[in-house]
Amino acid sequence: MTTSTMTEKTVHVGGKDIFYAETGEGPVAVLLHGGGPGASGVSNYSRNIDALASSFRVIVPDLPGYGRSTKGVDQSDPFGYLADAIRDLLDDIGVDKAHLLGNSYGGACALRLALDTPGRVGRMVLMGPGGIGTTRGLPTPGLRSLLAYYGGDGPSRDKLETFIRDYLVFDGAAVPNAVIDQRFQSSIDPAVVADPPLRRPSGRNALETLWRMDFTRDKRLSSLQTPTLVVWGAADKVNRPSGGRMLADTMPNCDLLQVSNAGHWVQWERAEFFNDVTRTFLSA
Numbered sequence: 001m002t003t004s005t006m007t008e009k010t011v012h013v014g015g016k017d018i019f020y021a022e023t024g025e026g027p028v029a030v031l032l033h034g035g036g037p038g039a040s041g042v043s044n045y046s047r048n049i050d051a052l053a054s055s056f057r058v059i060v061p062d063l064p065g066y067g068r069s070t071k072g073v074d075q076s077d078p079f080g081y082l083a084d085a086i087r088d089l090l091d092d093i094g095v096d097k098a099h100l101l102g103n104s105y106g107g108a109c110a111l112r113l114a115l116d117t118p119g120r121v122g123r124m125v126l127m128g129p130g131g132i133g134t135t136r137g138l139p140t141p142g143l144r145s146l147l148a149y150y151g152g153d154g155p156s157r158d159k160l161e162t163f164i165r166d167y168l169v170f171d172g173a174a175v176p177n178a179v180i181d182q183r184f185q186s187s188i189d190p191a192v193v194a195d196p197p198l199r200r201p202s203g204r205n206a207l208e209t210l211w212r213m214d215f216t217r218d219k220r221l222s223s224l225q226t227p228t229l230v231v232w233g234a235a236d237k238v239n240r241p242s243g244g245r246m247l248a249d250t251m252p253n254c255d256l257l258q259v260s261n262a263g264h265w266v267q268w269e270r271a272e273f274f275n276d277v278t279r280t281f282l283s284a
Helices: 049-053 078-092 105-116 141-147 157-168 177-187 190-194 206-212 219-223 242-250 271-283
Strands: 007-013 016-023 028-032 057-061 098-103 121-127 228-233 254-259
Touching (some): 049 057, 141 157, 157 177, 254 271
Antiparallel strands (some): 007 016
């Protein structure tokens, strides 16, 4: 649980409000959360903020579409939209260069930001990042569950509990009911229900959007020099662990760590181990 004293602010950049929390001192580390229903920065990193704030100035935004930030995401280029928003946030608060930690959707945001503006990123830690082989093969059961949340008869607590306990983590029983309750309430914000930030591309340009969201088709990946640690839960049912090997084989300065007894939420499921490894890597 996070106990550090945090400041909370909202900045208006690029025509949108971005909420962020901040604590700690030292090199800047930006923590980018995943895209599951009801996600937010502080809730997703509740087991990591204190540990990292002992060594870093930790900035934890709510990505556009989530939490207390402006709702809605440009569905023609979601990862580019997120990366632009976080870069605008860093510009506004006077941060020229930062380490990026990104889980799933946030990992895709971090990777896109580094590809577009590599000079702005020190090191990266990517946990089961999205956008790795997304146009190769059928979606995983976890991703299908995630993308179906706002479809059909709409969001429900049962749907969310199934996604979290059956697909998000290795041990579903370890997730407190309070976590699910909190995320469900956030997920049914009328502005989110009206315009879900994470959904399957549709329309005549759907294939083009999918290709744009698949980093393995981005030729810049093989020349990205940013030191990167990819951390992937061995039991990830949302994004396939084979994506980690794909990144390690493509990126020139990429280390790969596959974590046992963990699914898609490594930083929460194996928090102490993750915090130690991350502090060491970012301090190298």
